[in-house]
Amino acid sequence: MGNAMDELLTTEWLAKHLRDADLRVLDGSWHMPQAKRDPRAEFLEAHIPGAVFFDIDGIADHGTSLPHMLPGEREFADAVGALGVGDGDRVVVYDSRGVASAARVWWTFRAFGHDAVAVLDGGLPRWRAEGRPLERGPATPPRRAFTARRQPALVRDLAAMRANLTTGDEQVLDARSAGRFRATEPEPRPGLRGGHIPRSRNLPYETLYRPDGTLLPPEGLRQAFAASGVDLERPVVTTCGSGVTASVLALALHRLGHRQVAVYDGSWSEWGGRPDTPIET
Numbered sequence: 001m002g003n004a005m006d007e008l009l010t011t012e013w014l015a016k017h018l019r020d021a022d023l024r025v026l027d028g029s030w031h032m033p034q035a036k037r038d039p040r041a042e043f044l045e046a047h048i049p050g051a052v053f054f055d056i057d058g059i060a061d062h063g064t065s066l067p068h069m070l071p072g073e074r075e076f077a078d079a080v081g082a083l084g085v086g087d088g089d090r091v092v093v094y095d096s097r098g099v100a101s102a103a104r105v106w107w108t109f110r111a112f113g114h115d116a117v118a119v120l121d122g123g124l125p126r127w128r129a130e131g132r133p134l135e136r137g138p139a140t141p142p143r144r145a146f147t148a149r150r151q152p153a154l155v156r157d158l159a160a161m162r163a164n165l166t167t168g169d170e171q172v173l174d175a176r177s178a179g180r181f182r183a184t185e186p187e188p189r190p191g192l193r194g195g196h197i198p199r200s201r202n203l204p205y206e207t208l209y210r211p212d213g214t215l216l217p218p219e220g221l222r223q224a225f226a227a228s229g230v231d232l233e234r235p236v237v238t239t240c241g242s243g244v245t246a247s248v249l250a251l252a253l254h255r256l257g258h259r260q261v262a263v264y265d266g267s268w269s270e271w272g273g274r275p276d277t278p279i280e281t
Contacts, residue, residue, distance in 0.1 A: 005090055007106065007254050008099075008215060009118045011127050014092055018049060024089045024141075025051040028105035029096040029124070030068075030244060032188060042096060045136055048127060052083045052139040054093065054105050056244070066269050067242045068104075070155065076112050077148040084141025087114075094120035094127070098213025100205075103247035107263055113149035119251060122214040129212075156237050156264045161271065164237070165198060165278070171230055172200035175240035175249050176268065183281040189241065192272035195279040197239065203228035205245040208252050221252045235260035239267045 017023055027047050029039035043053040059079040061069040071079070085091060091109055095102040102119045109117040120127070128134070156170075164170050174196055179185030181202040183194025196202070207224055208216055216224065225232060236253060238246035238261065246263045253261045264271075271277050 005116050005118050007118055007251060008121045009092060010121055011130055011132065014048070014120055014127075015132055020090070022089050024083075024085045024091050026054040026083065026085075026091060026093045026105060027051045027095065027124075028054045028056065028093045028102045030056040030101035030104070034188060039096065044138060046124075046128075046134045047136070047139075048094060048124070049133055049135045050139075051094075051135070052141055054080075054083065056101060056104060059108075066266055066273075068244075069265055070108065070111060070150075073112065073148040073150055076108075077146045080109075080148075081143050081146040084139075084144055085146055086144030087147050089116065089144070091117040092120055093117065094123040096124045098123045098125055098209065099215050099251070100248060101244050103251040104244045107154065107247040107250055111151055111154045111263075113147075113151055122212060125213050154262050156262045158266055158270055158277075161197065161237070161239075161264055162277075168199070170235045170237045170262070172197050172264075173228060173230055173236055173238050173249055174200050174202050174268075175205040175238060175245040176202070177204050177206075178202055180241075180268075187241075187268070187272065189269060189273075192268060193279055195272070195281040196268075197271055198278050198280045200239070200280075201229045203230070203249060205240070205248040208248065215252060215255065218256055221256055225253070225256070232256065232258055235262075237262045237264050239264040239271075241267055242269045243267045 031037040056068050061071050093102040093105040106119050181196045238249040240246035243265045250261050
């Protein structure tokens with residue numbers, strides 16, 4: 001599966017290692033529908049040399065109405081093998097916002113047993129700002145053999161979240177805005193109630209960035225989690241609207257050495273879209 005690597009890498013590191021034979025660079029850009037941005041089209045216009053586009057909505061379970069839920073092992077292995085990623089490869093993921101949807105792709109690889117994966121700190125904006133080279137056009141990597149082994153410890157489903165309401169074994173941390181968390185601003189997806197999972201805490205993911213879009217240094221991250229009321233000695237499940245920005249919180253916790261972290265894959269799209277789930281505001 002490849003050796004584990006630092007979860008966050010600098011543009012300087014990537015520029016130096018870009019041509020390493022075992023390195024695969026993925027553009028994991030994704031945007032909310034109302035942003036009216038096409039990340040695949042943007043990839044064709046400009047991407048880091050050698051990168052391949054990872055489609056978060058495409059490499060997903062299409063048997064559910066919930067957005068970009070994890071696919072099955074076979075589907076994931078086939079999809080990333082077609083992107084030219086093999087078992088022994090190191091994977092670096094970036095996105096067009098800084099550190100956002102790339103974190104979801106990072107978590108997804110780990111959820112399928114591939115720990116040799118990292119996020120590019122500052123993403124494409126930082127790469128561009130530094131005047132580094134870009135390519136355009138489609139990527140046509142040779143297919144490689146990839147083995148996926150799902151890691152249940154990293155993923156939570158509806159049943160587990162319901163059970164946790166009773167046990168309280170895991171702290172639940174919500175990455176959405178304070179307004180969505182408290183139901184004082186509307187959900188961007190139609191048909192969802194406002195509010196949050198009972199007893200969950202709120203840490204809007206945007207608060208974890210420096211002004212240039214890179215992640216806060218560890219001490220800043222530690223202060224942010226402490227301010228949210230999370231005990232870093234206890235297990236955490238992160239949640240958000242659809243499991244994307246929840247992965248930013250998971251990445252930040254991982255950065256602090258916290259390994260008992262899972263992501264609620266269905267997140268608020270599932271919990272807030274049902275009539276039978278309890279909600280607090």
